[in-house]
Amino acid sequence: MDRDNRRRALVDAGIAITSELSLDVILQKLVTIAAELTDARYAALGVIDRAGTELERFVTHGVTDAERKAIGEPPRGRGILGVLIHDARVLRLDDLTRDPRSVGFPANHPPMRSFLGVPVMTRGVAFGNLYLAEKQGADAFTEEDEEIVTLLAAQAAVAIENARRVERDALRRAVLAQEVERRRLARELHDETGQALTSILLGLAVVERAESLGDARAAAADLRELVVSTLQDVRRLAVELRPSALDDFGLVPALRRLGQTVREGSRLDVQVEARLGDERLEPELETAVYRIVQEALTNAVKHADAHHVSVVLTRKNEMVSVVIEDDGRGFEPAAPRGGGLGLLGMRERVELLDGTLSVESAPGAGTTLLLGLPIR
Ligand SMILES: Nc1ncnc2c1ncn2[C@@H]1O[C@H](COP(=O)(O)OP(=O)(O)O)[C@@H](O)[C@H]1O
Ligand SMILES: [Mg+2]
Known part of the structure; x- marks a missing residue:
């Protein structure tokens, strides 16, 4: 790829992360650009979940859907990827297959020799890693490849961080709205239902102290009305809570x-x-x-x-x-x-x-x- 194309691809990558595209689309774009800029046959980006234990996303380039299906489960991070996940360091190898840490390749996995993996991280937080394999036309990835991929990995990290922040904000707002609703219902329970019950209590005292049966009946009739309307309130509140x-x-x-x-x-x-x-x-x-x-x-x-x-x-x-x-x-x-x-x-x-x-x-x-x- 010549200089102009290279520059254009890097600018594209920069634009992608500020766009409103979904995270998967952005990551796919970054992975493809990384592969093209470094002449890598294969590229992949794995995102670790918040707990840091499992891959939450796995975006690839150079592997067809059918091939991906044949390979099976995405990597779990036991072999070389585990090294990347846990160390968050750059790893550049001439021959992946000869590295002693290279374990757990599934049977249908395409053969991969030259390898370049960089951590996807911002401000010291690792989100996953971006890695390339099988450099075309050369035996190994170069220092310049490493620089480019490090830059793209940093952009991927920003995109992931943004997506997580948006997700968190939406959740926080939903929880807040729920809390406001609960507070309103609590206030209604306390003010209306609570007061009605207090009135009923006072009314009962009147019944108890009544001097004649007639007085007691009159007070009881008032009370009955109050109980009926309180019951309606409670039913309405219950329906509001969850019909x-x-x-x-x-x-x-x-x-x-x-x-x-x-x-x-x-x-x-x-x-x-x-x-x-x-x-x-x-x-x-x-x-x-x-x-x-x-x-x-x-x-x-x-x-x-x-x-x-x-x-x-x-x-x-x-x-x-x-x-x-x-x-x-x-x-x-x-x-x-x-x-x-x-x-x-x-x-x-x-x-x-x-x-x-x-x-x-x-x-x-x-x-x-x-x-x-x-x-x-
Ligand atoms: N159907 C409507 N007709 C007229 N005004 C409305 C209507 N719906 C909402 N509004 C106006 O929009 C405002 C905001 O509504 P809302 O967000 O539901 O808050 P609230 O009902 O607590 O005031 C209301 O205070 C009212 O001025
Ligand atoms: Mg309203």
């Missing part, structure tokens, strides 16, 4: 029941229409759709002052789409607002499932939420 209808009957019946509850508790007319087929969706998807519709209906009651809300669920081309539309006062979706975690929580659920969510609204024009979730 049993979702587990027992599935998404659509659970949504219909939710719509009915909202209808009874407000003057909002809720319609649920579903064309999802008979097959149930994954539990994760069902929960996400349920929670999102629940929040959307809560918003319609709380903020929209709407008369009608319609929820339409359809399933097409391995996608579930949900449209929730109200005829309320609308709002400016782009405007930054403080406090509310509802819309944010929806977005997070959608992101975790690789879906899409758009909010169409304008003051005076109602609000429409469009949700698309892939079925896996």
